[in-house]
Amino acid sequence: MRVVPIPCLTDNYAYWLPELGVVVDPSEAAPVLDVLGGAALRAVWCTHHHHDHVGGVPALAARFGGLRVYGSGRRPIQGLTDALGDGDRLDGVEVLSVPGHTLDALTFVVDGEAFTGDTLFAMGCGRLFEGDAAQMWASLQRLRALPDTTRLWFGHDYAARNLAFTGAIVPTGRAATPPPVAMALERATNLFLRADDPTVAAAVGAAPGVETFAALRSRRDRF
Ligand SMILES: [Zn+2]
Numbered sequence: 001m002r003v004v005p006i007p008c009l010t011d012n013y014a015y016w017l018p019e020l021g022v023v024v025d026p027s028e029a030a031p032v033l034d035v036l037g038g039a040a041l042r043a044v045w046c047t048h049h050h051h052d053h054v055g056g057v058p059a060l061a062a063r064f065g066g067l068r069v070y071g072s073g074r075r076p077i078q079g080l081t082d083a084l085g086d087g088d089r090l091d092g093v094e095v096l097s098v099p100g101h102t103l104d105a106l107t108f109v110v111d112g113e114a115f116t117g118d119t120l121f122a123m124g125c126g127r128l129f130e131g132d133a134a135q136m137w138a139s140l141q142r143l144r145a146l147p148d149t150t151r152l153w154f155g156h157d158y159a160a161r162n163l164a165f166t167g168a169i170v171p172t173g174r175a176a177t178p179p180p181v182a183m184a185l186e187r188a189t190n191l192f193l194r195a196d197d198p199t200v201a202a203a204v205g206a207a208p209g210v211e212t213f214a215a216l217r218s219r220r221d222r223f
Helices: 028-034 057-063 134-143 159-169 183-189 198-203 210-221
Strands: 004-008 012-019 022-024 043-047 070-071 093-097 106-110 113-117 151-152
Touching: 004 028, 012 028, 012 151, 028 057, 028 183, 057 198, 070 093, 093 134, 151 183, 159 198, 198 210
Parallel strands: 022 043, 043 070, 113 151
Antiparallel strands: 004 012, 012 022, 093 106, 106 113
């Protein structure tokens, strides 16, 4: 499936899915409209309620009559039309509830493409604004169970910073590249997905699992 990244704000990504007429996480409307180039927008998928992911929704809803706006509904999103929960499916799209960064965080998976918002980044994960470490670690374990070939599309471009962070703990030899990244590579090189790996646990001096995850997250917060 064709996925067109749309750089927004400083380091955000929205995504245009032309075959579905869908935009993911439009933080602002103008760059989205530029990329659409007159194509019809049918729906917006919101991974969570943060303004730098949904700020463009009202302007897009005003422009495209009948626009469907999907999100969790557990936190307010202006213009939301359809609330989704874990395991919901819409037209071949699988919705995963992945709380941690926020309690309303969703990942959308369709046709081997996964839109992870601020839950999973290249070599990183989102900060714990609303959830706790155990919740986020559980969410990341669900994501890492996606098939190897799943293409990951992240909510921000933090690859360079996360590469430096990773290199300071357990170097992986990976490069900082723009999305997408295959799950097989992410699972092997993202320390936050490897918190139960004894090598990573030893590097941060914590027990494998949630303790190592929490130690990594707190180090990354100060990095
Ligand atoms: Zn966020």
